[in-house]
Amino acid sequence: MATKELTPEELSEDTQQRLDELLEKDAKRExxxxxxxxxxxxxxxxxxxxxxxxxxxxxxxxxxxxxxxxxxxxxxxxxxxxxxxxxxxxxxxxxxxxxxxxxxxxxxxxxxxxxxxxxxxxxxxxxxxxxxxxxxxxxxxxxxxxxxxxxxxxxxxxxxxxxxxxxxxxxxxxxxxxxxxxxxxxxxxxxxxxxxxxxxxxxxxxxxxxxxxxxxxxxxxxxxxxxxGWSITLIGVGMICFALFGPYLPDLFAHRGFRFERLATALFITTNGVFGVMASVLATYVILFIFFGAFLQKSGAGKFFIELPLALAGRSVGGPAKVAVMSSALFGSVSGSAIANTVSSGAFTIPMMKRAGFKPHVAGAIEPAASIGGMFLPPIMGAGGFLMAELTGIPYSKIMLYSIGPAFLYFLSIYFMVHFEAKKTGLTGLPADEIPNWKEVLKTGWYFALPLVIITWLLLSGRSAGNAAFWATLSCIAVSWVNRETRMGPKEIWDAIQVGARNTLVVGATIGVIGIIVGTISLTGMGLKFSDLIISMAGGSLILALLLIALASLVLGMGVPVTASYLIVAVLAVPALGELGVAVIAAHMIVYWLSQDSNITPPVCVAAYAGAAIAGSDPWKTGWTAFRFAKMLYVMPVLFAYVPAILLNGTTVEIIQAFFSATLGTIAFSAFAMGYLRYSTNSVTWVLLGIATVLLYWPSLLTDAAGVLLIALIWWLQRNGTAPVAVGPNTSVKSA
Known part of the structure; x- marks a missing residue:
């Protein structure tokens, strides 16, 4: 059966202007x-x-x-x-x-x-x-x-x-x-x-x-x-003032203070400031992977990343939204930016979701909620994964292995949330003539996955991240030559070089201020004081400490990019989590996951606002809806803290049990978050669903059995519920 040619939705001039304004907030226009x-x-x-x-x-x-x-x-x-x-x-x-x-x-x-x-x-x-x-x-x-x-x-x-x-x-x-x-x-x-x-x-x-x-x-x-802009720059100015006027600060923050020339030399010509950890990670890993992403996009892989999910899930319940989740996973694993991911894949998926019957603010929210998952999914994980490897001393290949399971759970949660949302509102999938045949898609584009396979295999085999990115980038040029329409000649290679280099500038521009912040924290001993402050305010409670770190990360994320937010909060908060008994890798994972919340949590949530611009929906409403779909962002840090096996820290049996429980718990949590299982929940079944979620997340056969029995009870209690009328692209929602 013939299918429509998959092309991005043409955006109106007003919509494109709104998108440009949002992107300019994230990084000023060149x-x-x-x-x-x-x-x-x-x-x-x-x-x-x-x-x-x-x-x-x-x-x-x-x-x-x-x-x-x-x-x-x-x-x-x-x-x-x-x-x-x-x-x-x-x-x-x-x-x-x-x-x-x-x-x-x-x-x-x-x-x-x-x-x-x-x-x-x-x-x-x-x-x-x-x-x-x-x-x-x-x-x-x-x-x-x-x-x-x-x-x-x-x-x-x-x-x-x-x-x-x-x-x-x-x-x-x-x-x-x-x-x-x-x-x-x-x-x-x-x-x-x-x-x-x-x-x-x-x-x-x-x-x-x-x-x-x-x-x-x-x-x-x-x-x-x-x-x-000024927000992150003023934070840098504030840190310089903090270093200069240490003796005049309250006792909790006081230190001996430094002369400006002493501070300047410590922050510029040593490897603890401008030329410190941020510059090292960017020069060693991040820019090479940004180059790889630019070459992969230029090779024609982007179309394959959309068509394969569309062929696999397009006709299912809420199919377009599931396509958005799957394509965002593929795009996000190499893009390194939740906002760029939202704009690039959202141009395809958001109009598709609207045509299938999703409300504009829901369509605009699902894409950014799924897009930030790319920050957790190997092989690239944005810049944060490389920073984590540098800060912890753990090889990046191991960071990748630790991240696969949690990333799968994140996408699983959104997948089931959009499934329950579609069932709740009676939405169906796309018509057959809009969906390519999966066999044909694989036959004509399977080779586009080779660069991802190559880079992952090289990393896991022990090659350095830079060397893996080097060979994977060359493979992008090679696979582009399989199809005459996508072949990269000198012009296309030159364009990919230019795009890749310019894409590094936004994160590279942070080097100076991040060097000032991290260097000043190290120079003044502020990290240990902040750690003591968190422990004191939390009263020794790990869950309260997680809440405080989440709030600090959200507030900091309003003014600085998420990678910078992760680095700053990691320097300040990881020691506190260590004092509370959390392993180093778990503490860094907690901070890294929480650092992403400013992308989808109002009032900032630039990724969600970008989704709203494409969907033509209310930005504020879209932002809160994105927060609703991305709640797993706050659940995983709790699992990192209380279930070490979720990061492969334990015996084989413990790890299998942890992921089995987490998978069941994630499905139950998705139903709980959307207020829908077989049908919409009432107050009693919703509370029971919440209890079942907690039981299923705790890794033991007894709690899993109890949680499954509770789910079965809710399913039975909803036996007389009322389903909505099925809605397709050409119909509207009606009460049954």
């Missing part, structure tokens, strides 16, 4: 560069991809180049691609750029060296105040005056020039942007060239080290502000 600037950016992007493919597949890069090249290219690309803001922001940035120029020129033309410049600045700051200023003017501070005077003529030129450029040439970076990009490049190149020497003089940095650190740290914060 410039569309033209001419030489476009070629420069494209060359830098290609250089990043080629250098890290070389490092992963041919010869390992030394630490300074491995970290430094990534930070260098990322920061320069951000300054060239992302505008600084409005008129006032451009004026301030022009002045800052003038200071950068004046520092550079004064270091060699006004003073004898950068060391002499820094010594003069230090003398000036040490004698601040009216008396100090008089002393400075009376004691030959003429050279420093020259530094300030040099700023004025450059500012007088840059301010109007930047205003004209931003107005007349909006597709080009301003002169100030170029200066800041060059200043950033100089500081990073200094770090690369002096890497070994900096390690030798750690704790005894010279004046040039301090000057470079101060400038580099401030410019790194500006990179984050441009891409992710």
């Amino acid at each position: 410039r569309t560069l033209r001419g030489p600037w476009a070629w420069l950016v494209a060359t830098l992007a290609a250089a990043m991809v080629l250098i890290y493919f070389y490092g992963a597949g041919v010869n390992v890069l030394s630490t300074e180049y491995h970290l430094g090249v990534y930070v260098l290219i990322t920061f320069v690309l951000v300054y060239l691609l992302y505008p600084g803001g409005g008129r006032l922001a451009n004026v301030v940035l022009s002045i800052i750029a003038s200071f950068v120029i004046s520092i550079l020129l004064s270091s060699y033309f006004v003073f004898d060296s950068p060391t002499a410049l820094y010594q003069q600045i230090q003398m000036f700051t040490d004698t601040m105040g009216y008396d100090g200023l008089v002393f400075a003017l009376q004691n030959d501070f003429g050279a420093l005056t020259w530094l300030l005077l040099i700023v004025l003529p450059f500012a007088a030129v840059l301010i109007p020039a930047d205003q004209v450029i931003s107005k007349r040439f909006p597709h080009s970076p301003t002169a100030g942007d170029v200066v800041l990009a060059m200043g950033t490049a100089i500081t990073v190149i200094y770090w690369i060239s002096q890497f070994e020497a900096l390690n030798y003089r750690a704790g005894a940095e010279n004046e040039v080290d301090k000057l470079v650190s101060i400038v580099g740290l401030l410019l790194a914060m500006e990179v984050c502000r441009r891409v992710l």
Whole structure:
């Protein structure tokens, strides 16, 4: 039987604008560069991809180049691609750029060296105040005056020039942007060239080290502000203030405090800040997997990821919603972003769900609820899985094994929730003419699964994550050549390189501020104090501690990306969970799962708002509905804490029992969450269903038997219930 060609729904101009606005909140919109600037950016992007493919597949890069090249290219690309803001922001940035120029020129033309410049600045700051200023003017501070005077003529030129450029040439970076990009490049190149020497003089940095650190740290914060806005940047500013004014804080948070230059050197030129764990994980793992995802999409696999679930589940009860769950699992396992997953697969699945009879806000909610499951599903798991491997010291291949079962339970919960939702409202599947034959889909597209098989096999066989991504990316090019229509030639490969490189910028822009946050926590000992605070507030109760961590993660997630949220909360909360008897891997899994809640939990829930934009539904209502479908996000952390076998920590019998119980419990929980089993529940059957869910989740034969008997009792009590009239794509819901 002939089937319709599967194409994404054409979005209206208004809907596309709403989507763009939402995506801009998640990451500010890039410039569309033209001419030489476009070629420069494209060359830098290609250089990043080629250098890290070389490092992963041919010869390992030394630490300074491995970290430094990534930070260098990322920061320069951000300054060239992302505008600084409005008129006032451009004026301030022009002045800052003038200071950068004046520092550079004064270091060699006004003073004898950068060391002499820094010594003069230090003398000036040490004698601040009216008396100090008089002393400075009376004691030959003429050279420093020259530094300030040099700023004025450059500012007088840059301010109007930047205003004209931003107005007349909006597709080009301003002169100030170029200066800041060059200043950033100089500081990073200094770090690369002096890497070994900096390690030798750690704790005894010279004046040039301090000057470079101060400038580099401030410019790194500006990179984050441009891409992710003020919320996360102000958190970084707050952490700097916390480090500077430690002696003046309440006793619970007080510490000895640090001078700004001491703080800057600790956060910039050591491997505990900007070039710390976040930069290491991104350069080692994440960017290579982002490149892999870009090549996989370009190979034509996206269509296969939609058509296979459609062929398998399209005709079943609530079929389009089940297709959304299955396709989101496939997309999400390689996309690394819940929002990108929602937009890419939602363009197909959300209109399909609406045509099948799902209400717009429900269709818009199911897709983002399913999409965040991709953050838990190997082989990629977003950036969080790699961070977890780095923080715990556990090989990523083991993190993958630990994650498969919980990810399966998450998707199982949403699958049954949409099944019960469809049964509750009497929805049927799609007509046969809209569904491809599964045999034909497998016959014509099975090879698109090979890159996923290859990357998983290489990881489990002990290859490094970077090397696995290298070979899997090459396999994407190979499989694209099976079909003439999807073959990747030089143009397609170049496009995939550009998309992959630019996709790394959003997460790469966080390096500076995340380095500040994590480095400050380590430097001040705040992690242990926060741990004590959680234990004290929870009164030693593990379940209350989980609730506090969930709230902290949700609040933090309103201002920072989920990966950054995971890293920050992990540094603060994992020690507390350890004190309460939770294993390290379980504690990290708890924090990682909870860090995803801001994607679907109001008031932020950008992924849910993206689903609402595609569905044309109320964003607030869609957000709460997405929260309803994603409740497993809060159940799994409890299982991690109380059932160690769910993370393969136990005997074979204990692990089998844990997953058997968890599977039964998840099905019961889905019915409980939707208020429907055989028919809609009343207050009595709903309470009984909740009790059965708790019994089934606890891993023992006795509780499982009791839970199954309760489910059977509810099924019997509902024997006289009333079913809704079946609804298809061309009918509406009516009472029976």
